[in-house]
Amino acid sequence: MIKYTLSDIADVIRSKNSGxxxxxxxxxxKNYEMFxxxxxxxxINEDMFSELYKIPKADITKIxxxxxxxxxxxxxxxxxxxxxxxETDVYGAGQHGPLxxxxxEV
Numbered sequence: 001m002i003k004y005t006l007s008d009i010a011d012v013i014r015s016k017n018s019g020x021x022x023x024x025x026x027x028x029x030k031n032y033e034m035f036x037x038x039x040x041x042x043x044i045n046e047d048m049f050s051e052l053y054k055i056p057k058a059d060i061t062k063i064x065x066x067x068x069x070x071x072x073x074x075x076x077x078x079x080x081x082x083x084x085x086x087e088t089d090v091y092g093a094g095q096h097g098p099l100x101x102x103x104x105e106v
Contacts, residue, residue, distance in 0.1 A: 001105040009034045015095035018075050020082040022061065023092045025074040025099060035070040037106050044072050052098050055079070 006013055012028035027044065029035040038044060050057045059077045066073060080087040089095060 003103060003105050005100070006102045007100045009038075013096050013099050015092050017082055017092040021078055023076050023078050023095055025076075025096055027072045027074075027099065029070040032067075032070055034106075035065075035067070035072075038072065039065045041106055043104050043106065044074065048102075049074055049076075052102060 006027060009029055010027050011030050012026060015023055015025045018024040029038070044063060046057045046060050046063065049055075049060055049063070053076070055076060059079075060074065061077060062073070062075045064073045065071075078087075078092070082090050082092065
């Protein structure tokens, strides 16, 4: 087994709004081989994401693998709706940071 971070194997790791009440995270892999390994090993899953983001699994609405784009998409309920008082990232574009250093073995 080899140890990786998502940053090592992905071309794009981003977050964005999925409406005012949800955030979506996209991980777009550099090649199909690694995408398939990650999906087959179920590396990106509810347990991993819940622990990484310190959120209840119930707040994860969907994790989807999308082979045509070599991508995995994760959608969660926003802790605070976009634009609400106390919310600090209206566009949700700065929430992907913890994914960058996520380390795993495949």
